[in-house]
Amino acid sequence: MVKKVTTLSGEQALAQGAFSAGVQFVTGYPGTPSKGAFEYLQSLAKEAADLPEGKGSSVIFHWAANEKVALEVAIGATIAGLPSLVCVKSVGANVLLDTLMTVNLSGVPAPLVLLIGDDPSAWNSQNEQDSRWLGLMSELPILEPLTVSSAPRLVRDAFSLSSRFQLPVIVRFTKPFSVATGEVADDFVPHTKEGSPVNPLPSIASGGNALTLRKLLHEKRNQIQHLWETANGNQVFGQGPVAVIAAGFLYYVVVEVVALLKDSAGDFSTSSSLKVIGLETTSPLPIRWLLQSLKGTGEVLVVEEGDPIVEREVGTILHSSGMSIKVFGKKTGDLPDVGQITHRQIAVALKKWLRLSNELLAGLPNPVRPQGFRLVFCDGCPYPPFLQELINQCRQHNWEPIVGSDPGCSIVAIGKPFELVTVKHSMGSSVNIISALAKLERNPTRRYIALVGDSDFFHGAATGIFNAITWRAPMAIIIVDNGGPAYTGGQPHPGSGFDAQGQPLQPIKMESLLQAAGADLKIVSPWDDRSLPAALSWVLHYEDSPRILIVRGLCPFVPTWTPQGLVRPQTDGKIVGE
Numbered sequence: 001m002v003k004k005v006t007t008l009s010g011e012q013a014l015a016q017g018a019f020s021a022g023v024q025f026v027t028g029y030p031g032t033p034s035k036g037a038f039e040y041l042q043s044l045a046k047e048a049a050d051l052p053e054g055k056g057s058s059v060i061f062h063w064a065a066n067e068k069v070a071l072e073v074a075i076g077a078t079i080a081g082l083p084s085l086v087c088v089k090s091v092g093a094n095v096l097l098d099t100l101m102t103v104n105l106s107g108v109p110a111p112l113v114l115l116i117g118d119d120p121s122a123w124n125s126q127n128e129q130d131s132r133w134l135g136l137m138s139e140l141p142i143l144e145p146l147t148v149s150s151a152p153r154l155v156r157d158a159f160s161l162s163s164r165f166q167l168p169v170i171v172r173f174t175k176p177f178s179v180a181t182g183e184v185a186d187d188f189v190p191h192t193k194e195g196s197p198v199n200p201l202p203s204i205a206s207g208g209n210a211l212t213l214r215k216l217l218h219e220k221r222n223q224i225q226h227l228w229e230t231a232n233g234n235q236v237f238g239q240g241p242v243a244v245i246a247a248g249f250l251y252y253v254v255v256e257v258v259a260l261l262k263d264s265a266g267d268f269s270t271s272s273s274l275k276v277i278g279l280e281t282t283s284p285l286p287i288r289w290l291l292q293s294l295k296g297t298g299e300v301l302v303v304e305e306g307d308p309i310v311e312r313e314v315g316t317i318l319h320s321s322g323m324s325i326k327v328f329g330k331k332t333g334d335l336p337d338v339g340q341i342t343h344r345q346i347a348v349a350l351k352k353w354l355r356l357s358n359e360l361l362a363g364l365p366n367p368v369r370p371q372g373f374r375l376v377f378c379d380g381c382p383y384p385p386f387l388q389e390l391i392n393q394c395r396q397h398n399w400e401p402i403v404g405s406d407p408g409c410s411i412v413a414i415g416k417p418f419e420l421v422t423v424k425h426s427m428g429s430s431v432n433i434i435s436a437l438a439k440l441e442r443n444p445t446r447r448y449i450a451l452v453g454d455s456d457f458f459h460g461a462a463t464g465i466f467n468a469i470t471w472r473a474p475m476a477i478i479i480v481d482n483g484g485p486a487y488t489g490g491q492p493h494p495g496s497g498f499d500a501q502g503q504p505l506q507p508i509k510m511e512s513l514l515q516a517a518g519a520d521l522k523i524v525s526p527w528d529d530r531s532l533p534a535a536l537s538w539v540l541h542y543e544d545s546p547r548i549l550i551v552r553g554l555c556p557f558v559p560t561w562t563p564q565g566l567v568r569p570q571t572d573g574k575i576v577g578e
Helices: 010-020 035-049 067-079 090-095 097-106 132-138 151-165 175-179 210-228 250-264 287-293 309-321 343-350 358-362 383-396 409-414 429-441 454-471 510-516 532-540
Strands: 005-009 025-028 060-063 084-089 112-118 169-174 181-185 235-237 242-247 274-279 281-283 299-303 326-328 400-405 421-424 446-453 476-481 520-524 547-552 560-562 565-567
Touching: 005 010, 010 035, 010 112, 010 151, 010 169, 010 175, 010 181, 025 035, 025 067, 035 060, 035 084, 060 067, 067 084, 067 090, 067 097, 067 112, 084 090, 090 097, 090 112, 097 132, 097 210, 112 151, 112 175, 132 169, 132 281, 132 309, 151 169, 151 181, 151 210, 169 175, 242 250, 242 309, 250 274, 250 299, 250 343, 274 287, 281 309, 287 309, 299 309, 299 343, 309 326, 343 358, 383 400, 383 409, 383 476, 383 532, 400 409, 400 429, 409 421, 409 446, 421 429, 429 446, 429 454, 446 454, 454 476, 454 510, 476 532, 510 520, 510 547, 520 532, 532 547
Parallel strands: 025 060, 025 084, 084 112, 112 169, 242 274, 242 299, 299 326, 400 421, 400 446, 446 476, 476 547, 520 547
Antiparallel strands: 005 181, 235 274, 560 565
């Protein structure tokens, strides 16, 4: 039987691997990159459920309130015997680190894989960070796909590895990989839910067993390293005195660069010039395999996204083995230490060893993330009318607005024409930062304002709001409830009124929680020209405790639940986010 070949994106290929591995529970918090894998898994499950035999219909999907919640419910799912997948982006992985540093010790009775999407150059994030550090801290195995075509097999390997060692396994990928495409064989094998694992409890990581469990973790890590010495996902091609070690998807980019250079320069020979080594198993490194692969070379260039983690480890391995091979990369300045690694940057680094003209290098792709704040709000957005009135109120009373915002649509107000937001960090941070500033500075010519989104409220801001209420911070808290996380595509949160399957559920009303906490609260529509000025004037005239205003206006680009069912969002006119 000939396998069907389909062109998929990187995220879709990862999803196909998880589905064919038999995943039964999928959770996460929406972000770019990673949400594409979640959403494609939903489409695969629906297609399978529509088959006559109904295979795949038992896959359960859940958008969690935040990433820590996602990992913890996934742990519970593994105790119930369900192979599970957690989809988060790099900054979201920070939120789940607390639990990651205990589940690495307790282990999981059923397979658990974490898809973590990194964003070099911070195209869709507040920073660029290397999630491999979290893997190194937790001492959990890390796999990185070399190509889109190999991604399904890699994810199946991750589930198999998790099952074998009863440990969570991290699959790290990058934004360039997520949007790349490749041909993927449709090797779906129908699966059924397995029974609960034998003796899944206890699941305890505490001072009473921490040392015992960490010693066991080290033993498992050593076994995984030994296993990866013969892993067939790592690749080597070419011969020569110079080696290029490429971690993860940069292997595919290096191969492309070599092919482009060979086609453009008649005297360029891959086989006589370079040995290219692709690393899929980036932590722990397969030390003996690497040393064997580097035999016969005198110099090595390490190409990796993020920080020079592999570069440092390779240098240490070579020094310990007594091999006199010089290591080049980010630490030596041959590759930039910030931003996405591009085709041109790799070729420029290779110019140290190859005869390459500047004209040839100039023709290679070199995407650069522009700096500055140039986003504008989407058509029909509820933010502009209330932001403009907020500015009007501050001008009318000669107040200087000190506005903090969290990630989401409100970041558009950093740039022109509003130029209103001057404090912006992470999810849930604006209330905490502004509350301290308001409480400790108390400048009467300033108005201290925190902007919070509805998804952000449930993610992390609610705790800070409760803290501000009990601390009696003199500030205005404005919650913009536009019906869902509009920036990332309108996925549901606990207040949306429907779940990840699109089925109705009882929404949690944020005003009920706030009123129970004793909040001084009002609700207004951003399009109510008569009530909006008075509501904003009220919230800005706080005295010795916070006032909270919910600005409630639906975004036209998020789904909403109505008595007639789920209404899908419009598609034309969306600018912000994905």
